[in-house]
Amino acid sequence: MNRVLLVGFSVFGLVVALLFWLEPEAPQGKARPVGPDPAILTEISLKDFEGSKLTLEVQADRAEVFEEAEETRLTQVRGRVPAEAAEGEPTRFTSEFGLIEGAQEEVTLRGRVRIDLPNERQIHTEVLHYEQTKRLVWGDQPVRMFSPGEQVEAEALEYYLDKTVLELDQPVMEIDL
Amino acid sequence: MRVLWLAFLLWPALVWAQDKAVLTAIKAEVFKEQGRVVLIGQVRGRQPEREMTLKADRLEMLRQKGSDDLTHLDVKGNVVLTQRDATAEFDHGTYEKGIGLATIEGSVILTDPKTRIEGHRAIYDLNRQSAKVLAQPDERVFFRLLKSAQDDPNRLVPVEGRAKEILLFEVSRKAVLQQQVEVHDQEEDAHLTAGRVVIFLDENQELEEMTASGGFTMKQPGRDSKSDRAVLDYKKRLVTLLGNAEVFQLDEGRVEGERIEMHMDPEKGLVSGQRRQPLRIEIPLD
Numbered sequence: 001m002n003r004v005l006l007v008g009f010s011v012f013g014l015v016v017a018l019l020f021w022l023e024p025e026a027p028q029g030k031a032r033p034v035g036p037d038p039a040i041l042t043e044i045s046l047k048d049f050e051g052s053k054l055t056l057e058v059q060a061d062r063a064e065v066f067e068e069a070e071e072t073r074l075t076q077v078r079g080r081v082p083a084e085a086a087e088g089e090p091t092r093f094t095s096e097f098g099l100i101e102g103a104q105e106e107v108t109l110r111g112r113v114r115i116d117l118p119n120e121r122q123i124h125t126e127v128l129h130y131e132q133t134k135r136l137v138w139g140d141q142p143v144r145m146f147s148p149g150e151q152v153e154a155e156a157l158e159y160y161l162d163k164t165v166l167e168l169d170q171p172v173m174e175i176d177l
Numbered sequence: 178m179r180v181l182w183l184a185f186l187l188w189p190a191l192v193w194a195q196d197k198a199v200l201t202a203i204k205a206e207v208f209k210e211q212g213r214v215v216l217i218g219q220v221r222g223r224q225p226e227r228e229m230t231l232k233a234d235r236l237e238m239l240r241q242k243g244s245d246d247l248t249h250l251d252v253k254g255n256v257v258l259t260q261r262d263a264t265a266e267f268d269h270g271t272y273e274k275g276i277g278l279a280t281i282e283g284s285v286i287l288t289d290p291k292t293r294i295e296g297h298r299a300i301y302d303l304n305r306q307s308a309k310v311l312a313q314p315d316e317r318v319f320f321r322l323l324k325s326a327q328d329d330p331n332r333l334v335p336v337e338g339r340a341k342e343i344l345l346f347e348v349s350r351k352a353v354l355q356q357q358v359e360v361h362d363q364e365e366d367a368h369l370t371a372g373r374v375v376i377f378l379d380e381n382q383e384l385e386e387m388t389a390s391g392g393f394t395m396k397q398p399g400r401d402s403k404s405d406r407a408v409l410d411y412k413k414r415l416v417t418l419l420g421n422a423e424v425f426q427l428d429e430g431r432v433e434g435e436r437i438e439m440h441m442d443p444e445k446g447l448v449s450g451q452r453r454q455p456l457r458i459e460i461p462l463d
Contacts, residue, residue: 117209118209118210119209119210119212121207121209145207147245148240148245149240149245149246149247150214152205152207154205164208164209164210165206165207165208166205166206166207166209167204167205167206167207168204168205168206168207169203169204170201170202170203170204171200171201171202171204171205171216172199172200172201173199173200173201173202173205173214173216174197174198174199174200175197175198175199175200175238175247176197
């Protein structure tokens with residue numbers, strides 16, 4: 001009898017472990033906050049200002065707002081970061097999912113992330129982080145960049161918007177000659 | 178001398194080629210406003226169509242705003258460029274497409290199976306297809322050219338020497354060695370000095386002729402020669418001394434004249450030649 005129970009518990013443990021491993025990762029890459037249910041919003045538009053200056057604009061088809069955790073989970077995201085100079089071209093972005101962490105002033109984009117930089121330069125990756133306080137865009141996932149005359153694949157990127165220097169790790173660059 | 182052309186053409190060719198080049202590095206910095214890309218650390222490049230490879234510590238490319246054409250290339254640090262069997266090594270190179278000028282400097286070493294040139298700085302004018310190789314102020318440019326031996330065309334023997342600067346002319350297949358020129362021909366065991374030496378190569382890149390001016394001297398075992406100018410014909414293996422020519426040959430004496438022709442091989446002696454003044458020959462009596 002004991003042996004049967006032991007086998008039963010073992011099988012149950014394996015099933016639980018299997019279910020745990022098979023659970024799909026949250027699309028925002030982070031577990032949902034515990035607490036009250038989120039407020040659900042559709043066709044949202046969020047804007048962030050420093051003084052009277054627009055620093056970030058985000059739009060999404062759907063948003064889950066976890067007020068206590070200061071988290072907003074977005075789907076079908078698009079947005080723009082205005083250039084530091086008034087006449088400069090903005091940086092635009094789109095992704096399948098987004099996570100805005102208000103406390104950390106961070107935005108994480110996931111799923112078919114595309115960034116359109118000035119000068120017809122595009123960045124494609126799966127995960128991209130934006131730290132608003134540093135005005136830093138970074139990613140540690142493989143990244144592909146297209147621009148007129150060249151295509152670059154890299155392991156990671158770091159881009160300080162105000163320095164206008166995009167840094168790529170382990171780049172493999174194919175240039176048109 | 179093929180190596181030099183290849184070496185110079187090598188990395189501007191990154192810009193000329195019709196197809197793509199692949200570059201890798203540890204890190205890239207993209208300055209989007211300036212159209213500038215800098216590759217840093219273990220930069221490697223290849224251009225399969227031209228069988229070219231590049232190694233460097235740093236590569237910088239500048240594109241023209243609007244057209245996105247590459248306008249400027251800059252490579253630095255332990256640069257090694259290869260194209261098939263030709264190699265160029267140097268510390269720093271720049272190429273300005275607008276003026277068609279490529280400059281490489283540092284420890285410049287250009288090699289191919291038949292040529293080696295070592296200098297400090299080289300400038301190549303792509304429009305004129307000519308180059309100048311320079312040395313440090315207190316040094317001279319070294320060169321080595323392998324020619325086919327007379328008795329066995331498959332055996333290569335070196336002609337090497339030094340000069341303050343070497344000019345190379347691609348179209349006319351000639352090299353001009355200027356200032357404090359020294360050349361040593363191992364096969365002939367001949368040591369030449371002059372103010373200026375011009376080397377002509379044939380269509381097979383074989384040494385065809387050398388002309389020397391500005392106080393020519395040639396020392397060979399058993400023979401010393403000097404003149405204002407000289408022509409060394411490697412096909413006929415003849416040396417023509419011109420202007421205040423003087424030859425001293427051991428056991429045969431001294432010959433002076435305005436023009437003296439002689440075999441490259443001292444043992445074969447002099448060749449009769451036209452002379453505006455009679456030859457004066459001193460024959461030792463003992």
